[in-house]
Amino acid sequence: MTGSDPDRLAEERRRGLTIELGYCWTDLPGAGQIAFVDVPGHERFIQTTLAGVGPVPAVLFVVAADDDWMPQATEHLAALDAFGVRHAVLAVTRSDLADPRPATERAIAHLNRTSLRGARTVAVSTRTGIGLDELRDALAELVNSLPRPAPTADVRLWVDRCFTIRGAGTIVTGTLPAGTITVGDQLSLGADTVRVRGIETLGQPATTISGTARVALNLGSKTPFTLGRSSVLTTPYAWHHTTTADLRVPGLGDVRRPDRMTLHVGAVAEAVHVRPLDAALARIVLPRALPLRVGDRAILRDPGNRTILAAVVVDPAPPPLGRRGAAARRAAELATADGTVDPTKEVWRRRLVAASLLRQIGVDPAAASAVRAGDWVLSREHAATLRDKAIALIRTEADAPELGLPLAVVARHLDLPEPDLVRPLVQPPLRLAGGAVVIDLDAPSPAMAALRRLIAELTESPFAAPDASRLRTLGLDEKVIAAAVRAGRLVRLDGSVLLLPGADQLAARLLSELPQPFTVSQARECLGVPRRIVVPILEQLDRTGRTRRLPDNRHTSRDEHDSGQSVAHYGRGPANH
Template sequence: MKRHFTIGMAGHIDHGKTSLTKVLTNVDTDRLKEEKERQISIELGFAPLYENEDMQVSVVDVPGHERFIRQMIAGVAGIDLVVLAVAADEGVMPQTKEHLEILGFLGIKKGIVAITKIDKVEEDFLSLVKGEIMLELEGSVFENSPVAMLDSLSGKGIEDIRQLILDELGTLEPRDTKGPFRLPVDQVFTVKGQGTVVRGTVYEGSVKEGESLIILPNHIETKARQLQIHHKPAMQAFAGQRAAVNLSGIAKEEIRRGDVLVSSEHFNVTKCLDVSLRSSSDLDHIVKQRTPIKCYIGTSEVMGRIVFFDRNEIGAEHEEVLCQLRLEEEIVTKRGDRFILRRPSPQETIGGGWVIDPMGDKYRFGTKTIEELAKKKAGNPKERIISALMEEKGLSIQDLIKRTSLNESEVKTVLDQEEFLSYSSGYYTAQNIIENVTEEIYDRLMEYQQAFPMRPGINKAEAVQAMQDAFPKSLLDFVLKRGEEEGAWKRNGQFFSTAVFSPHVPANWSKRVEGMLQAIKAEGLQVKYLDNYMEDAGIPDTLRTELTYFFTEQRLLVPLDGQFHLSAERFDEAVAKLKSQTADSFEVGAAKEILGLSRKFIIPFLEKLDSERITRREGNIRVWVK
């Protein structure tokens, strides 16, 4: 399956992020008048970097100025890999360090260090500059990252970093395209004649044109009227892609940055979150109990307060603290989502972490609450098993024991619940995974039938191979058989199709095809080449092979050789006539006389009888076998 990734350009203001993005993509992401006048990035900028049949890569250029930290967090939250731009003539700046810490809090694990503007430094000093920069990056996500030396103006090192980006992305697992669709909105605008459009990075799942969607947290129903990926129309958008979605029936004022576009009510809308928090190592001010905070999660920015249960304040200790965020507005989140906390005044990054439970409750101060939060953080046995199965789709009991650190008894107790089922000699999966696979198979059957309406269905091997990267083969075999038994689809030999599907000629060609079949039938046994009939009927070359296959499979025509095709009705009539006027065997001459055919037609006709095992040739005679 095609993989979709978004990479981020981060770093201090004027360290060459936008210039590097432009030289890699040929797109100037500073599109606003104010950005061009001030020569700094204010809003997020997006551009397509690379695409082939296996991978599509987008770039987000995040603002580096400290006043635009909100946009920086919103941009980085949805990316898979970060390119950190550090100017060779300035090195790591204070703002760079804050960006580094934010990236760590957001769980970014893959990075590339781009040392920019190398033409501004004497070549002899470049190795020294590189050493100093990497020394400053020790302890960050970039400590062991590959390094690219480049200059965007002269073009030095540009192709090297392009290849380095692709190599690093090649080692990453793609985002989950099978779960419910989620797109945190970071831009809202209107297009004349089209209406409201939102943009964002698809966090998970996928969305199709025409699909019903929900805008959270306000639960507004809408539809994806049209989709675009980098200004190009698309029928579907997948996790990891930057997407613009034209929404139907929604005014621009009804949606804002921070809202989330989803395909189901699966996601939590909440104002109270149990979290795991680490404070910033550069924290200048003590954070006290119920300190006002700004919480950044996804693309939302919400005011709230922090609540501790085992202390009254934190400093720059950087140790993990289990606590709670009580927000003033509802947000959309789920377990495992990353967040950043900043102090409104004086402005600074407090810290960041991840959501343990999006639906937190009110707890008493004390160690008992911390113990309960620690259990939540570890996850109960069921949550651990679901998490492992969602990653691998199907596992044995022994595999689950290894992956969850549970004992055999705990694993079996959970697997006995109705949400789980066994398949393929001791392997287990979850019911919602079965539902996802079933939906994926059904969608593929529908797409194949629309593309090839004259074929009996998709070949099983082809269907399994196309999905084997996402799901184990044994699971696909199980779902295919189960779907067949339950009537979700049907099987004809090695071909699968939806239950109500029958191979048919496309409606726009049916009249011409019917006329052509009637013409062949009217000419009996002395027909022209099939191509001649197709040409007379105006059938294009691109459709002829598919039509010939369809006629043969549906036994509308009987091929005598590569050129002549008889109406099946006329062929059957001729066989019956020949059989009624001959004994147990006959010679070619007798067949010619009975059917009134020349040698040009009788030889292919009799050879067809042999190949169909209607007759058996013995020297100069043919013997009826059925």
Template sequence: MIVATAGHVDHGKTTLVRALTGVDTDRLPEEKRRGMSIDIGFAHADLGGAQPVGFVDVPGHERFLRNMLAGVAAIDFALLVIAADDGVMPQTIEHLAVLDLLGIARGAVALTKADRVDAARIDQVGAEIAALLAPTCLRDAPVFALSATAGAGVEALRQHLAAAQAGLAARSQDGNFRLAVDRSFTLDGAGLVVTGAVLAGSVQEGDALLLSPAGVPVRVRAIHVQDRPVGRAGAGMRCALNLAGDLKRVEVGRGDWVVAPAAHVSTSRLDVRLRLLADAAAPLAHWTPVQLHLGAASLGAHVALLQVRALAPGEQAYAQLVLERPAAAMHGDRFVLRSQAGQRVIGGGIVIDTMATSRRIARPLRLARSIALDHADAGHALAALLDVETAGLVLEDFVQARNLSEAQVARLRLSAAMHAAESGGSTYAIGRQRWQALERRALALVADWHARQPDSLGVPEAWLAGQLRSEALPPLAHAALRALLQQGALVRDGLLLRLPDHCARLDAEDSARLAQVAALLQPAGLRPPIVGELAAALGMERAALMAFLERIARLGYLEQIAPNRYFLPQTVAALADIAAALAQESGTGEFDAAGFRNRSGIGRNLTVEVLEYLDRAGYTRYAHGRRRMVR
């Protein structure tokens, strides 16, 4: 269990931690000189549980609120410290607001310096505290009157903390490892050491991790928990990691993260649910600049409201935070907002989506996405999102934004009302009913084609997939056609698709002429004669033959590769197979024109014509001098 203090300056937070743990958390010379905490300090104590209880002591002065926010980024229990003689003070109220915005519901109030006041004052401050806590997550927190210097009442608080630790449910180890760095330093002979709270997953010695958001690879050399070397640390612990790697090009410090590669998200936009404090001085206007505190990081941001032009005090709304620099975050992370000058806490909330886009999306759709994703349960969130994203989505984006483990993803696939299709190394998901409607739409388009062009062999696959892209992402459109082919609901005829019972018929004259042309094209293999050569061999006028070839190609019996070249469908299929083989053999999934020319033996000029045709037909995609297979 991790306990953090909170409260006004000089109310005895550090003294109380020393009484509970025997450790003075003021480690800086300036703190010793001034007698005041200016940075977060750390201690631990064995309260009889399976693990020692960790304590984070935070500074109380308003000038060091940023340091306080870094200390309470990931805690289990809040210890709100209020001096009996002073009572509730400004930083008491502000620190409590921070705890409430972070959703911390487990805690207690330490009413310190109780030996300096009488019983009436204790009762008076107790009433103030009850009124203060009533509208917050800590409304049920017990109050312990004590004197940390004299020791009176400290044991009762210690026993309460031990009971709280015993009743604390074990933190789930699901998800990929994430540690929020709140301190970093270098040790002679060891190198870089970072400390922080583990928010998710677990880590072992030797694990390969990333510094985030920079994305720099590191390796775990050693792990310490509560000043002891351990082989493993998991969610809910504070630990120190000794890291190795190419660390010369990056400065690691408070606000960075150490994460498993699958949990690395670097984003400049966050979709959030935001709440403005009830005592905020004014409404929060659209595009207000603020200071964002996320994990142990602090950075500038602008608030783009989605539902209203200005958010009233005490109200909440969906918004997008546009960050001044990339940050690491996950769905469910809590954050706090301060005014741009950092003078006061104004609000906070919860991260909904880290894959927020800068693309212009209609505000109603953006809002619908936020509402769908604002579910704690991943299965419910995905089902709701698929109702909004009717064309489908990339499942990996959803999985990464929520930091789901492989086991969680496997359960998600079984429980969600979705259909998934693999393409290009990614998984595309679409609602199951939408998938069935997509298949029905494809069959209807083919049936309509047959009705309008009964003498056509079938529908060009690229055309059919293009018609479906208005209803589904391209990979899902192609996946629907593949599924229909596997089911036998569609049949491939050369480069065309048709219904199983469709049988095209040419009239006798066209059929005879096509047979003559095919007899000239087939023996030539991969390099058929041009139109002029065909016309001479057939004894026809070139214009008359061209008119026939154009018409017969529209029906699917031939493929026009270039203005003066027509190929049999099986010849084009053989050339596409060569492209596919080259792409597979390359190791990168790409090939170039020279390799295709050498493998096919058709010469440079014809190679260019064939490859450009494959691009147009949707078989390949050209970029930067190389091609990749699309289907």
């Protein structure tokens, strides 16, 4: 069909069987170019077979009319079913040597028990040419029926060959399932980065290529030592590379000793430690980090007895398993997880998660019914729980619920990584006041009632800062005063002088009306306060640049217009706080 022999090795030609992955391609009328990954059929090379099968979207499944159904055919079919390959053509070859009907019936019976059920069947003979045109038509129909991957998808290229060409550099090949690679692109190799120097697809150079496609990339002469067969090249920062993942594995409970198995995903095969969570869920620990996403199809294989188990990644970024019973609790959390991406459920299971991590594991955070704050996403259930905890915290820890607690304090008590995560939790009776979270009460607390009396007095006499005796009379202790200062209800000057916010603005305006420069005594008479109050006010105005202290200890206003800004809430009337 292609006019080329994908067997490259002399040993392959001598023995008449495929040992390594081979590649060939052809043009099909109505479908364009189609590429084949030729995989070994012999049972000894199953690991190589799985490396070729993992990334492909469709299969040409071949059996011989003059041969029995082989055990490795069952193993290959199980692998295709496990990887979720659903598009296939069944070719019964050597039909000139035997009646193809018995072999066809046997093969169809096996295929119909897998994801390849309903595959179109063609009997062919390469010696006589019978059926080859029909096979080409079937393959064209197959190719045209495949879903079109998004060219804008994140790149994940599973490397199945890596070699060096003198004068060119390191070449890697693989099947690109989706996304686009362009000459000059940078791709991630774990923590390292490589640059694409050249692209070739199906024997022809290209400047850009989109999946699904067979590609060869020239990565130049300077590449990381970790680059090789079974490497994975990805779009930088778009993937979560993990050494731990939770998988749904139907049939795991039937495996005698499942703790050590081989994971096949993409073109990678790695020995992994398997910890069953229940009879159909397992946690795997990988020897190296791989870019995995929710819904990735994989295989767990027991090298000892050739058992193949279908596996699907349900969480590539799972929480650690801690105390006794953690595995059972985790299994309960994942009871309905089957690899289908459900953004709301993903956030619910994690309670609090970075939106960037969700995107890296294949989940769209914008599609989740959840609470958002910056790069963070909270489940609505967790947000409600945190809101209740915040209310209880402020009622018990704040000196006055109406003064509340700073955002940072609330975040620390709620084990939130950032204070801004508290903001979406603020709903009645919670309210933000400056940088604090407060509770609005129907009746003011005693501390708040005392504070309101002080605010009323300062509104009537803006510079009449209370002394310690007056504060005791009002019933205000240091904790309440400090909370009021943090909440922006009061301003503390020189450690002991308490005024309302804006009092310094009013003082600056009044002092600007004095003959310039003025003495401390003139300022004291202007504001109508004793020296213990006027000195801290003048020091504050000097620090903020609204007055300037002269060498003879007199003061002068710097900018009469700037210092005369309106402070409308002061006046000779009742408090409006």
